Amino acid sequence: MGHQNLWFSHPRKYGPGSRSCRVCSNHHGLIRKYGLNMCRRCFREYASDIGFRKILFLLFRNWGVVKVTVLYLICALQYAGAIVRMDSDDIPEILVASRQNQLIFLTGLDIINNRSHAAVFSAFTVNREVDRPPIDFVMLNGTQTFCESKVRRQSISNFSRGFIRVDWFKKYVSELPSVIVLFADLGWDHPSWNEKATECESKISSLRASIGSHATRICIVLLQQTQLIDNPLAVERTTKLCQLCQLPAKQLFVLPLGERMFSSVLRLETAFHELAQAFYQQCLKSIRARSIPNNLSNLIIRQQFKLAFLSELRQDTHTALRHYKLAYQHCTECETVDREIFELRAVAGLLNYKICQLSFFHSAALEALAQQRRHNNVFFCLPPGSYPSPATASIEHLLWKGKQCSLFANLFERAVMSGLVAVSTQHPGIYLQAAACYYRQANEAITVLNVSSQLAGLVYPSPDPLLPTADIFYGQRPWRTATENGSLLDPETEKNALIALELRCSPNHDRCIALLTSAMSQFKKYKCLRMQRYMMLLLSDEYFVTGQYVKALQFASHLIWECRREGFMQPITMLLLRALICAFRVADVKEFMTLSMQMLNLRTFPTFASITEQIMTNIGLIRQGFPPHIPIPHVNMSSADVEACQHIWKTAFAERVFFSISAPRIDAFIRARVAFLNNTTETVHADSLILLMVALSSYCTKTVFFEKMKIAVSDGSKETEQSPLYEFTEDNVEVNPRKETVKMYKMSLPHSYCTTARQLMVNGLSLEMGSVHSSVYGTLDWDAQSLSYGTYDNSYMNSILDACVGQTTLKIEPREAHLRLEEADQNEALLGEIATMPLSFICEETSPIGSVRLDWSLDAKEEVAGSVVFVNEENQFVSNGTKVLEYRNSQIPPFKVQLNVKYCSQTVCSTNMSVMASIQLDNMTVQKRFLISMRSRLPFDISSKILTINNDVIENPLVETNFFIRADITTVAHIVISDISWRSGTEVEADKDDKILLKNEICCSENDIITVCSPVRFSVKAEERCDLGEINIRWRRNSVLEGWVLSQLNIGSVLVKNSPLSVEAQPQTSYLIVRTAIPVIFTIRNLYNKMIDLQMTLEPADMFVFAGNKKVLVVRFLFSLHRYFSNSQIIFTEAFFIKFRLIEALEKCYNVTMA
Template identity: 85%
Template sequence: MSVLESSSRTMVDVHHILGTALKMSVSDVVSPMSIYNFEIVTVTLIYVKGYFWHHSLNSYAAIEIKMGHQNLWFSHPRKYGPGSRSCRVCSNHHGLIRKYGLNMCRRCFREYASDIGFRKDWEGVEIMIRMDSDDIPEVLVANRQNQLMFLTGLDVVNNRSHAAVFSAFTVNREVDRPPINFVMLNGTRTFCESRVHQQTVSDFSRGFIRVNWFKKYVSELPSVIVLFADLNWDHPSWNEKATECESKISSLRTSLGNHATRICIVLLQQTQVDSSLAIERTAKLCQLCQLPTKQLFVLPIGERMFSSVLRLETAFHELAQAFYQQCLKSIRARSIPNNFSNLIIRQQFKLAFLSELRQDTHTALRHYKLAYQHCTECETVDSQIFELRAVAGLLNYKICQLLFFHSAAFEALAQQRRHNNVFFCLPPGSYPSPATASIEHLLWKGKQCSLFANLFERAVMNGLVAVSTQHPGMYLQAAAYYYRQANEAITTLNVSSQLTGFVYPSPDPLLPAADTFYGQRPWRAAAENGGLSDPETEKNALVALELRCTPNHDRCIVLLSSAMSQFKKYKCLRMQRYMMLLLSDEYFITGQYVKALQFASHLIWECRREGFIQPITMLLLRALVCAFRMADVKEFMMLSMQMLNLRTFPTFAPLVEQIMANIELIRQGFPPRISIPQANMSLDEVEACQHLWKAALAERVFFSISAPRIDAFIRARVAFLNNHMETVHADSLIFLMVALSSYCTKTVFFEKMKITVSDGSNEAGQLPLYEFIEKNVEISSRKETVKMYKMSLPHSCCATARQLMVNGLCLEMGSVHSFVYGTLDWDAQSLSYGTYDNSCMNSILDACVGQTTLKIEPREAYFRLEGTDQSEALLGEIATMPLLFICEENSPIQRIRLDWSLDAKEEMVGTLVFVNEENQFVPNGTKILEYKSSQIPPFKVSVQLDDITVQKRFLISLRSRPPFDINSKILAINNDIVENPLAETNFFIRIDITAVAHVVVSDISWRPGTEMEVDKDDKILLKDEICCLKSDIITVCSPVRFPMKAEKRCNLGEIYIRWRRNNLLEGWVLSQLSIGSILVKNSPLSVEAQPGTSYLIVRTAIPIVFTIRNLYNKMIDLQLTLEPADMFVFAGNKKDYSHTFIFSRRMVELIGRSADQYPVFFLIGMT
């Protein structure tokens, strides 16, 4: 015994441990897969030395209450770096434990404490749990079963390299590494006993699957035992070390007995030696230890150790495969009688589980399916149906788990449907009693659905795509459905039970036996052949079951909450609301009325928003009872006002008088009376609720209810009556109509009605324009209550444009000084809509009378504008327009102001400028006599009458156009119009300028495009002043050439014209007008004709020179043909052959006598 174990221990206070256990949740005790399947009944305490044990129906499980390692203190280092204290394992400096000479950090101590002899003090409590049926064992929950391997020979505390090796095997294991569970083998561990299986006929009828069988292969019987030894090939004491290894191997074989566990040796070596010595000593060590060479490994300690560890894991995994294959062979070799289904199922389960350990999941799935098929073919004996269902549920769980693991989701869903069709429809039986058997059957069905839902959700988290018609929420809903049915059956059983006064039997018949089968009744474990126990034991077991049988609503709440989240995730909104309805029921049953009321109120709002009225009746009744039990004044009044709406809920007509009486009681400060016969409240519960109401009403209560949101029994509408006009001005008389009506059969009385009218602004803290208050308002159902209010708009509120609207309407119950004061409110939006009912009579509450909003405009000045006869202006000129304003005001005028500005609503705002008297551009002004513009903006005249400012806006529009129309053409030398001129050829450009008004033009200039060649003198087209009338045309010409290398559109440039109107001596305007553009094409040749002399004489020889240029990038062979005209006499050849080189010229000279046009010149070229 170590020093820590031999130290004195103090008995733990029992009350402290019990209090700690009671604070634990059920999820702290059970596995994640069975979190919903337990129900705490009693708590007892059993102290075992160093442990507190938790006892359940069929299994023991220790509940860890971590108390920490007692009397172990640690110190932080005084300094870091060389010389400071560090952990002997990981060499860090944080929280070093120095007691007992450990010199280890806290992390390493927690990891290796159990291996070096330290143990924690475990405390636990025994919690008596009523299990629905046997849970899925924890060792079967994992998708991949880990192969158990034991490691020995490592001193992780005193040897740093050994600790590094152990960490390499166990720490941070990734998914891609082999599924192996490495456990350090200490001297206290014992292996399970090996025995020869000799079953007798009497044992054949007992059970299906032993609980402890699969635990043996997970935690007790290793597949491989690895012995580590520090032994180099050149070790001086190699023989002694080899003998030591041989003795350890012999002791391990003795401990294992007949088990086929593989044993291997791993030599930890620091240095490398020659291969001949290694081969010699490898053979000698294998012969000495009686091991094959493939079970001897060498692990070099160094930088590449981790890669060697990965290769070692692969080798260990192959040895483990051989071990499990040997186990499979031994199980298949056993003879099984065909007339015992339980033995066949047991054998198939063993084969499947060992195949899982061998990582052959497809073979395991096949064996699980065979075992399940045998379960479906078993004869259903009433006394064994509970165990058969438990085994079938376990096999179905493993089948669905492996199908999801193999990405066969459709097959998993089909298997679950088959499971439902086969076992869910079986009769529950009558053992141990019909009532308990029915409850157990319902609980088992609920567990099957919840287990499959967990598998489904795990598959979705791993990448499976679920849809709205098939997702985990559907199975969670089914599980909650079965559990709710079970709770109802349990409640019925408890009410009709005749066990009142019975004492729980002793000894407890539900205590599990040491060696039980999965799903077996605990009191039948000791019976011969698994049959029934003696009548007294059977009776005590039935009594214990019924005494422990209590409903578990918390489990239903958890399942319904999870199902609601799933339905919300997959956009199944109506099913989500249905789950909320069931949750409201469960919370109501468990007495959590606040949550029940929250869900019910939300559902009422959702159903009303969708027009689904049918469930609202039931929800209102449930919510009203919750509000009554909670003594919530606001909720009770709000629900009562909804129930008084008999047009929507005519079924509440018998309750109208009671509801109205309760409203009056609350308004007077007295507790209400429960008005629902279906409340099912006892006198004690009613009295307790009355005390809550008295406490709530002892203080002043204020509540505010939004009438449109809850669809209250009172409807209201407000409208302005203004002779069908949407705009009003100052001094206008406006009538405000307020119409109220009730759907209740009783007359309702309110202390005050308040209506506020505002201008629609959102400024904080602004007071309303008008506020109307009406006291003592009575609303009857037989006639509509109509109130009329008169409003006169003063000039002060009409200075700017506003919108008049009703801000809200409020009906007050009580006063601010009474104990209970409440309001029923309507906002502006709800008051603007009419309410339509199914009656034939017209109602002024319908949205056809009056207007909900009015636009207030300031009064216009009585002015008239004349003198806008001028219809157009030319672009660029300063236009002057005389305006004549005629005042038609009856009151004396003090001051007149004229404002002008640009109209921001116009699209071409930037095209207009103003010119003041100083000839400066201004954006706006207040006094001006003349304006010259192409666009005239709106004018505004303001007149001040006896401290009242009124204004009127005039919109003056003028049409503007350019002063000239431009038309340009390209002409050849012979004056023909050319549509697409050729490059490197001389042309003329002719520009026709048409005047649109009587103007005087002083000069015209031309700025050609950048891709045109023009002489400098040709850019000035006109220098003399010309007077033009309307529609006169000015034609100007200029030679032009296009020196372009590619075919493209060429910009012809712009024309600048300086002009003024002919009736003005000043005001010259320079207009810039675009000529346009033209498409210029390329030609391989260019031909130019030029006479030899500057003057020509008829009947005289005329030399004509034709210049031919090659514009192509290759040489061209030419054939020149001259076709003479009728009036042309020539001398020379008619046809000539020549060639032109790249970018070269050729000149052809002809002599002619005529005054006619040049002869036609034909060119035929070949490249």
């Protein structure tokens, strides 16, 4: 092969210096010698196809880097479209499909007269699913001819013309079948089997003669009604038929007709597919065997393309992709003259299309995107050339680039529909936009060419040099098919061809509009909103150029609103000019007035100051019913266009015209603000004087007059939506420049209307132009939200309302009743008691009164569930109360209304009671609400202590030891206590009699202290906190005789500790005599679960002496009671309380000291 000793490198995978194959972009050992830069795998394929020789490929190097500059054509009128005949050739329909079908001819079926034959043909052709083999079944009729074999001529001059022959596709798709299937109704036991077999042999011979030297496979399918499993004639006659027809046994099939025919058809399709694979493989071998000179790039490209296309037919798409890449690589390295650039670009575009198509088919979207970027970098930057003329060559290059982008966008969109996930940075809309931009540039060049060329008076040449001939290559110019070696034709033919191109050169804006529309939908789909608006801008330009001014006006108006909403003010100036011209051309009164009022806002658009006078003149003409003048000076409009526009305006004014403009939406030059002036309060009552201020300001250099100003005031209810509550009008309103016009209006609401609270607001403001009887009547409107001064707008001067004078909404409440409350005597209650709160109201109404209704409840803002309940007349707890007082004699105020409210506090709290007083007058009802403070507190304060039997306070008592609980109860008011009882805790032992602490009534004053005491013993099992229980006190106030209240006071809890022993000391006698010996009994209990040894020592105090043993030893003390009797006499020196001190218990594990 000649490539065994080529040196190659293993490239780096990452970082600077990394290399990849220029064909497949993989790393398999890069061969860099002779400038190949190909991996070993691709080189083997390359060398086996063309035969390797040491040649130096002429590479186009240093073509530069593609610089993509996005031009936002905002301020100029652009022309867009596409041309018809100068465009590059479309992709052949045969190559559009990503999966090529194999061609198989069927013969021997009479589908018209034989129903079984028609069923067989339908089974092969109808409802073919994707999972079935890709086959096109075509019926072979008697008049059809096969592709004839051509005698190959070895003339190099003939080989050198063109790259890919156009009619070559038809040969393998529609003319030359891979398999011919002959159907015959022949059973194994047919009576005329020999005659039928001879007929089959005759047909096969005829088919072989028609095929000639082509490698088309021929097979026979026998149609049989029944098929026996063990037929002795089957094997014999199969062999005889194969010998007679000279066919191998694997090309003879049997198709049973019946219910199971479809499954047999599927198996036959698989067999036909295998035969077709063998046919295309033979074609590939034949093409590879051809000797092609290495110095003819067009022949190399042609051969690689044929190999790729046949590989597609063979369903080997990966091999096809490799051949397409090799052919494309040769295109990039091909050195062509200026006259063949057009054809080279067309072939490169076709190869790029197939590479991207197969990459998407292989789910390799990144490779397809990389290939398209490479295609842009290589061919988009090439010079367009100068043949047949520099202008036409430049236009053809732009159109070709647009075609390439649109083709890739279509492939990308097809891949997305098949399941590919696109993102906002890579989606079909980007390439659709690029295609539209190239077509727009081409249309600009076409317009320049049509203006500059001297085509007037020229006649289209005859014969037509642009008519395609039969023998033409893909991308080849029709008039150059007769040339050899790339030479020019005679000057007359070249001139006629150039004239024909220029005469056929005309812009077609429909294609550009379609591309921009598709790109806009793609940008919208992938949330690229700014690019979507840019597409709308380009569409507006296209519609303007094509004369579709209504659509151009719609897009421009929408873009103005979108840009203003986002604060993007730069393009609005150009859009306003464009939209104003469109509105003038279509005589749209509302849009023309809307745009004019926007352009008069010189604070936002100072560039329109020079045409302010003309705009004001046109507004005045329209208000009078006359057609306006040309809105913009020096606009490119002919006199005929102006007269046509004037006629359209007159037609529009033939009928009455009405329009309404929303001023805040369009950012009009007039600013309006309203406010209610009522000092600083936000709430007023009925019969109050309300002032409404309206301020108008203009930022136009001219004075503007309006026939009428209308202000609507409502309360926001549904009843006032049809008719406002108040409506003020002002005739002949004049708004001066740089001066604020202020109007004041007075209003007052009657009592009968203000029965409930209402929200007063300005519903709208309108400035009227003309009257309802004039031919043109329009309004400039503001809604309630835009009239608020809280919305700051930097497009206007500062208004006096910007200083927050007054309010934009006002709360109107009914007149309050003339009723006042005297101070209550008692507003504090004890917890649990039923208290009475006396309330005295003084009515000071001047008119006669029918009735007074008092409703009380807890304040809704401070309501706590169950904190306070009220007591009705039936002594039932309720959440609120009502009392109605009738005054039949029409008592004359002032007079007193007395109310006693009974309530009970369930928790200690401080809340407010709401009392609503409603007074019924002659023609209305007035109300007033009072808030009365209510407080509650505990009736007692309690503190508890634990005392020993010696009256010492202890914090942590011991188990199984006697103690006392002492509770000090402090009263907070003058009360009477009937009884006090103690409910002990579960771990506290006490006698039943000790739980009743008080049986007789006692009267207590405020801050009196009641002390109760009870002996207790703790019986807990482990060291833990013990609940001491509760003290129940039954009491009432001194001022009432009934209404006893039971209060429960929690004593608290204490931490009880464990002790191994319990000690009790008791004198043997009930009385003691000074200086007389008294025996004392000490009782000791073992509370420990083990046996312990004790040593007891009695330490006397200074008040007495011992007459017996002071130390006693007790051995093996286990769960028993031990009493120790002191035999020594205790002699007291003076009278005092006895206090025995300190018994020491010694145990092996620990020491415990107890009192």
